[in-house]
Amino acid sequence: MRYAGENNFTGHALPGYNAAECALRRAAAEALKRVQAELTRQNLSLKVYDCYRPTRAVTAMARWAHDPNALPDTSRFHPRLQKSRLFALGYIASHSAHSRGVAIDLTVVPQGSQQPPYDATLRYGACTSATRAPDNSLDMGTGFDCFDTTSHTQDGLITPQQRANRDVLLNAMRRQGLVNYKREWWHFSYSAADNGNAYDFAIEPR
Ligand SMILES: C[C@@H](N)C(=O)N[C@H](C)C(=O)O
Numbered sequence: 414m415r416y417a418g419e420n421n422f423t424g425h426a427l428p429g430y431n432a433a434e435c436a437l438r439r440a441a442a443e444a445l446k447r448v449q450a451e452l453t454r455q456n457l458s459l460k461v462y463d464c465y466r467p468t469r470a471v472t473a474m475a476r477w478a479h480d481p482n483a484l485p486d487t488s489r490f491h492p493r494l495q496k497s498r499l500f501a502l503g504y505i506a507s508h509s510a511h512s513r514g515v516a517i518d519l520t521v522v523p524q525g526s527q528q529p530p531y532d533a534t535l536r537y538g539a540c541t542s543a544t545r546a547p548d549n550s551l552d553m554g555t556g557f558d559c560f561d562t563t564s565h566t567q568d569g570l571i572t573p574q575q576r577a578n579r580d581v582l583l584n585a586m587r588r589q590g591l592v593n594y595k596r597e598w599w600h601f602s603y604s605a606a607d608n609g610n611a612y613d614f615a616i617e618p619r
């Protein structure tokens with residue numbers, strides 16, 4: 414759960430993430446459970462990066478995007494774009510389906526694999542490069558929250574293996590009614606569970 418820690422594009426845990434827990438509307442969670450069951454049969458597993466997002470966290474994302482003096486330098490997440498343009502370009506939403514509990518950011522990992530430790534003191538490479546911060550994800554061509562055209566799900570510059578890996582995620586999610594967002598290979602939503610209400614309760618330890 415990236416926004417509960419420092420390994421995200423703001424460099425800080427976001428307000429409202431008091432625990433690294435995934436909250437979703439029930440029908441969306443049940444659809445995700447069916448995806449996991451299918452991947453388990455292929456010795457794969459889902460790894461979730463973000464689920465329900467309190468609206469106060471969206472406000473903090475907007476504050477970050479419009480603060481040229483924000484530290485630390487997290488330009489590795491948007492190596493070719495100014496962060497002030499990320500909302501306008503559609504990489505971050507000011508009214509996010511995450512806040513309605515019907516969007517999920519996730520990837521596919523080999524079953525039993527571990528996330529390599531994240532060290533905030535290291536200078537990781539751009540999210541578009543092979544020197545990006547390590548992740549046990551199948552290689553999707555870019556990292557999670559890599560705000561760049563190469564993260565567009567159907568981008569033509571990724572390798573055949575990276576395309577095949579994206580397709581594993583895309584097809585498994587699609588079969589259970591979860592729809593991908595074309596600008597981010599990791600973002601899916603389940604509109605059948607959407608009641609139109611955005612929430613701002615904090616995520617707490619279970
Ligand atoms: C910020 C990124 N993880 C994401 O979820 N983007 C979409 C567009 C959103 O903010 O809803």
Ligand SMILES: [Zn+2]
Pocket residue numbers: 463511516517518599600601
């Ligand atoms: Zn998302």
